[in-house]
Amino acid sequence: MSYIIMGVSGSGKSTVGKLLAQKLQLHFIDADDHHLAPSIAKMSQGIPLTDEDRAEWLRKLNHLLKQAEAAGQEVVMACSALKEQYRLVLQQNLGNELKIVFLDGDEALLRSRLSNRTGHFMPGALLASQLETLEVPANALKLNVIQTPEELVQEIIQHYPAQGSSIQTSGRTGLT
Numbered sequence: 001m002s003y004i005i006m007g008v009s010g011s012g013k014s015t016v017g018k019l020l021a022q023k024l025q026l027h028f029i030d031a032d033d034h035h036l037a038p039s040i041a042k043m044s045q046g047i048p049l050t051d052e053d054r055a056e057w058l059r060k061l062n063h064l065l066k067q068a069e070a071a072g073q074e075v076v077m078a079c080s081a082l083k084e085q086y087r088l089v090l091q092q093n094l095g096n097e098l099k100i101v102f103l104d105g106d107e108a109l110l111r112s113r114l115s116n117r118t119g120h121f122m123p124g125a126l127l128a129s130q131l132e133t134l135e136v137p138a139n140a141l142k143l144n145v146i147q148t149p150e151e152l153v154q155e156i157i158q159h160y161p162a163q164g165s166s167i168q169t170s171g172r173t174g175l176t
Ligand SMILES: Nc1ncnc2c1ncn2[C@@H]1O[C@H](COP(=O)(O)OP(=O)(O)O)[C@@H](O)[C@H]1O
Pocket: 007, 008, 009, 010, 011, 012, 013, 014, 015, 016, 078, 113, 114, 116, 117, 118, 145, 146, 147, 148, 149, 152
């Protein structure tokens, strides 16, 4: 039962996902690290991705989740997963249901967080298209990101008790 921390750009997926993984001693996967190079180039230029751009990326992420499940590992994955159809691809052929956490926030707050973030390829200009694309999940723990990362992680742990299949706290798992 792995965790998907989802939401638009700037909602805190990477920050909260990393902290959750650290607290639960689980491996952390940032879906951003698995985008195809042309997708990174597009987003860097302020061009939103299409369903087609995301298709192979989502299959790769599903593969990583299946690998982890087969190895008896839970992982924490930070992934935008904006549409229901994307979340279905992530869940495909997994025996256990993913624990989905939706990080929700006011547009002005997200915009200000993106404008303060440095060293990232994603421009704040794409926030509007991210919000337009977003399909709010029905089957998720929905949290407001006005809270601190620590508070958010506490709520996630309370809502979705861990299964206890912890692995190394840092470094690589061999998942490719
Ligand atoms: N709950 C929070 N409270 C305050 N700042 C946050 C919070 N979550 C994330 N941030 C900050 O907001 C920015 C965007 O967070 P990030 O984790 O990169 O979001 P995402 O991965 O969803 O794009 C970062 O600069 C991060 O430090």
